Amino acid sequence: MTRAADERPRALWRDRSFSTYWIGQGVSEFGDRITELAVPLIAVVTLAATPTEIGALTAAVWLPNLLSLFIGTWVDHQSHKLRLMITADLVRCAALASIPAAYLLHMMTLAQLFAVAIVAGTARVLFSTAYAPFFAALVRRDQYIEANSMLSSTRSLSFIAGPAVGGGLIQVLTAPIAVLVDAASFIVSACLIGRVSVVEPVPDRSDAPPMLRRAWDGMRFVVGHPLLGPSLRCATTVNFFSFIANALLVLFASRSLGMSAGLIGLAFGIGATGGLLGAVIAPRLARMIGVGHTIVLGAIMFPAPIAIVAVASGPLWVKAVILGVAEFLSGVGVMCFDVNLNALQTTVVPDQMRSRVSGAYSSINYGIRPLGAMVGGLLGQFAGVRPTLVVAAVGGALCFLWLLPSPIPGVWSVAELTEERPGPAPAGP
Numbered sequence: 001m002t003r004a005a006d007e008r009p010r011a012l013w014r015d016r017s018f019s020t021y022w023i024g025q026g027v028s029e030f031g032d033r034i035t036e037l038a039v040p041l042i043a044v045v046t047l048a049a050t051p052t053e054i055g056a057l058t059a060a061v062w063l064p065n066l067l068s069l070f071i072g073t074w075v076d077h078q079s080h081k082l083r084l085m086i087t088a089d090l091v092r093c094a095a096l097a098s099i100p101a102a103y104l105l106h107m108m109t110l111a112q113l114f115a116v117a118i119v120a121g122t123a124r125v126l127f128s129t130a131y132a133p134f135f136a137a138l139v140r141r142d143q144y145i146e147a148n149s150m151l152s153s154t155r156s157l158s159f160i161a162g163p164a165v166g167g168g169l170i171q172v173l174t175a176p177i178a179v180l181v182d183a184a185s186f187i188v189s190a191c192l193i194g195r196v197s198v199v200e201p202v203p204d205r206s207d208a209p210p211m212l213r214r215a216w217d218g219m220r221f222v223v224g225h226p227l228l229g230p231s232l233r234c235a236t237t238v239n240f241f242s243f244i245a246n247a248l249l250v251l252f253a254s255r256s257l258g259m260s261a262g263l264i265g266l267a268f269g270i271g272a273t274g275g276l277l278g279a280v281i282a283p284r285l286a287r288m289i290g291v292g293h294t295i296v297l298g299a300i301m302f303p304a305p306i307a308i309v310a311v312a313s314g315p316l317w318v319k320a321v322i323l324g325v326a327e328f329l330s331g332v333g334v335m336c337f338d339v340n341l342n343a344l345q346t347t348v349v350p351d352q353m354r355s356r357v358s359g360a361y362s363s364i365n366y367g368i369r370p371l372g373a374m375v376g377g378l379l380g381q382f383a384g385v386r387p388t389l390v391v392a393a394v395g396g397a398l399c400f401l402w403l404l405p406s407p408i409p410g411v412w413s414v415a416e417l418t419e420e421r422p423g424p425a426p427a428g429p
Helices: 016-046 051-076 083-105 110-138 142-174 173-193 212-223 226-255 263-271 273-289 292-302 304-310 315-349 352-365 368-382 387-401
Strands: none
Touching: 016 051, 016 083, 016 110, 016 142, 016 226, 016 263, 051 110, 051 142, 051 212, 051 226, 051 273, 051 315, 051 352, 083 110, 083 173, 110 273, 110 315, 110 352, 142 173, 142 263, 142 273, 142 315, 173 387, 212 226, 212 352, 226 263, 226 292, 226 304, 226 315, 226 368, 226 387, 263 315, 273 292, 273 315, 292 315, 292 387, 304 315, 304 387
């Protein structure tokens, strides 16, 4: 349910509810950057994990997304999405806090890291499926791209400062203790989200079909939609190949390039300025060349720079620069892709299906990530890390081919799109 049509428009940053959520999201994002660097380093340095084990750990983080269709279908029928988001934040806090506790008690193992990854990943799925209808209730339709740009800008800022700060904290406090900062960030996020005032849509439970049927309807809607279907195939392809690379990137930078945790964090932080630039220019680029063309451009720019990392050589500072440049270009691409695609998706999905459509989309789009991470770990183990990164770059860049035959390249702005109502379900399973 969107804001009343007669509400006087005002800048999003002056909207108290949106700005409160925006700050909470930003705090959480900064904490996440520390954990994303710390957990692989715990596995590599402290627990001497192999490339295959690193790939499996990365896969475990995203494995719960395979359940997101069913979680989203359940969330669709819940009246208080805001409470679910707060609950998800608190669960993630508790899961992450167990890492420094186990470290101080000398009980930390790979098995615990896997358990934390799965619990925190499940909570993240709950948060994201509840977030879809929450966002539509929080922001006016004409501000979807602006809101996504602002939220993505904050996320990009976290990628600039977060890894650098995280790398420093890891070197001073050790990686397990640094994770405690991320755990605390979820408490701050939960408190701020709890202060947001928003009118949530009341779910229609009258004559509701069984949960499995509703889940099937959500999946059918996504796969068969002329815009959502091709974008899902494109995003799934790029996620598969990107996670082949992501599973190995920290390991490659640490072992093959000889970079310290601080230097890796610094390179990631400098490179992440590309994400900030991409989030800022994504709405402007969409106005210049159209939303659809911006999505296609971002789909290519996001994965292709991985190939630059694969050929990195020379002095240590050169390797750090190459990693930073690759991250910069990739950051510009992913924001051009995400900001506009998220706005497009929010525009065409009916209110009563937002959580299950989000779940259906994520179950495939994010559910492929564990497979990509596992493939990356195996390829890195048996074929070598550098060749695996090249495969990831080339395969990921070809994802744009899914978009070309679809209506997406012809979409100039989300204003021309209409919310598509789901048709009657076909007979049979």
